[in-house]
Amino acid sequence: MSTPQPTPEPTAHADVSAGPQEAAPAAATPDEELVVTLSKPSADTGAPTAARTRGSHAALRYTLCRIGLFAAVSVIVWLACYALNITGRGAGILVVGISLAISGVLSYFLLNGQRDAMSAALVERVERAKARIDEGASAEDHLIADIAPRRSPTTDVS
Structure with a gap:
């Protein structure tokens, strides 16, 4: 418009x-x-490029892998508690606590590639934003430089 x-x-x-x-x-x-x-x-037509598409889903992919890993570990820990006849009021909290600890350690090693991809996508996005801001500032400076010299000081002669 x-x-x-x-x-x-x-x-x-x-x-x-x-x-x-x-x-x-x-x-x-x-x-x-x-x-x-x-x-x-x-x-820039706004159409997603291959890098944008891959990068925009990196965080979603990493998050879903973390949730899936936690769910799998939770099932295994629950089955282990059930097999060892560990039941009662604190069994649920125990299962969640152990599952969080194990899935956290496993995700550090198993999801290293997804974490690196997510980090690279974030860095690329920040760099594109910085470049757009710098281009806008540069163009604004050029526009101001074009207009400023042409303005003559106004003096009141009355």
Whole structure:
């Protein structure tokens, strides 16, 4: 959606990149106003790439593996408690406590690849966000640099 934004001095072209949107070239209007039109960037269509798809599911995959490992260990520990005739009020808490400890140690070793993939996806996402912020700041600086020298100081002669 385009929104005109007037400024005091005309400029033939202005490029503004702010986050997911990028400015299209703007031309001076007959009223000598600068009009900046925002449009979707052509380079990023928003379609998920292979890296994004793989990275976006890494945390979900790791979490589901941790839950599955905990469930499997819980069943084994419960069967062991049942076979050893350990029953009573504290048996459930004992099963959960032992299952948490064992599944935590096992996940450290067994899920190392999923944890590394999740970490890499998070780092990539943070780097993309930083790059978008830097591009937006750079474009804003260029726009301000284009507009600032053209402004003349206003003096009141009355």
